[in-house]
Amino acid sequence: MKKLLLALSLASTFAPLSVSADDFVPAQVINKNYDQLTNTSPRASRLEGINLSSYVVDENGLVSDIEIVATAGQKKYQREVIDYVSKLNYKSARLNGGAISSAKTITVSSQNVHSSFSNDQASPGFFNDYEKASQLIDDKRYDEAKTYITELENEHTKNTIEIVLLAWLKSQHSYFVQDWQSFDEHIYEAFLFRDNLPDQIKKRVIKNALQWFISKQDYVRAYDAIEALGDIESITFSEQNKAQLLAQVNDIYKNSGDINQQILLESEQAVLPLLSKSEVELKTEKPLSKVQLRCENKVVDYDTSAIDKIVISKNDVRCGLLLKSAQAQTVIIKQSGESFL
Incomplete structure (x- = not known):
């Protein structure tokens, strides 16, 4: 039996501007006023997908103009994601006391849950090839590593954990062979969907992404990355650590040109x-x-x-x-x- 669960991540990690609370109140989702979307099927499937959607919340709190702006894994779930997001209702954003239209984003994971086996971790086949590819990258045997990465992608990458682990692995391979377009694609994907990763790998993803965002002058994402480090409960990221990183990025950003x-x-x-x-x-x-x-x-x-x-x-x-x-x-x-x- 297959059950499709859509897991939501509504919180924005970055509050960029010092807008007075009296002037602007963000749109807020109203919980439990929509039906959870579920599908059942006699076929057991491990195939999953993750999508980041951007959408507009109008003056009445209704969702419209939904666009999927990033995706990983199975694209077949996109229609269901759009249908699900369209059912969200909000208290509209307010500016100077009046209702206004607002833009929001949401990450939706389409996950399969089975009674007969677990689909919430990497399979043995995935793990074996992942470890081999990682070791080959460490040994600077990049062509051989690419062979295992291709096998991982074609044969073993099914659920959300495997999808994001593969993105991280691809980013590492791309970095060492200096394929910067590929590195950009995969480190961005791993960062966006990092909540599917174990904490220690998540930390490495965020640190790598932070440096990349700074080099690309993507300062909003750089600040997001700093905030994300503080969200990992299993690691120590003190207020002093955060202040030091913020000071470094602030200095680069304030002195940046076009x-x-x-x-x-x-x-x-x-x-x-x-x-x-x-x-x-x-x-x-x-x-x-x-x-x-x-x-x-x-x-x-x-x-x-x-x-x-x-x-x-x-x-x-x-x-x-x-x-x-x-x-x-x-x-x-x-x-x-x-x-x-």
């Missing part, structure tokens, strides 16, 4: 890069099908045929730029102006 990012867009697959500067310009090879500024305190749609400059004020809260394109292309995002995090 930020230029290359974003790879797949056909009709939304992305949501987070923004660290007050002005944003886009350079595209082909027309975009959707451009939307999504902040916790406002949502702005842009005419894709006539975008001049996107401006973010110092009072805007955790802003991302949602982008979609009908055709695959590379988009350049230039961030400039004031540093406001």
Whole structure:
């Protein structure tokens, strides 16, 4: 018997701006006012998936405009995830006493639970190949390690733990062979879905991701990573440790100039890069099908045929730029102006 569970992670790890509580109140989910989505099947399956969705909560607290902005594992669960997220109800965000539209994100894990066997840990087959590949990377035998990684992906990676462990392993291999595009993809995936990892590996993922985010000038994610270190109960991360890291990132961020990012867009697959500067310009090879500024305190749609400059004020809260394109292309995002995090 298979049961599909959708596990939610609603909390944002980063509160970037000093907005007065009297001015802005974030949208808050209303618990237990929707039906849990469950499926049953006589076929036992270990295949699982994880999706990060971005969506809009309108002035009435209703969810709309759901976009999946990151995914790992089985994509077949995306329709069920969208259906599930659409059932969430909220108390709407409020600004100066009035209800406003707000952007939120949620991570949903589609997990299979069986009465006959456990699916909440890596299988022996996965673990054996994972250990062999890890050792080969340590021994600098990268081509041989790649063989085991491919076997892991094709034969043994099924549940959410295995999916994220594989992303971490791929990031390590990519780092040592200096495949930076692949490293970026896999360390980002491992960081986003790190809650599926054992604490010691989670710590390594966060530390690696923190350094990468700083090097990419992705300062919102860098601050997220610092907060994430403090969320691991089994490790010691003192307030002094946190203050030292924050001071280092603050110094780099405050002295940073323009930020230029290359974003790879797949056909009709939304992305949501987070923004660290007050002005944003886009350079595209082909027309975009959707451009939307999504902040916790406002949502702005842009005419894709006539975008001049996107401006973010110092009072805007955790802003991302949602982008979609009908055709695959590379988009350049230039961030400039004031540093406001």
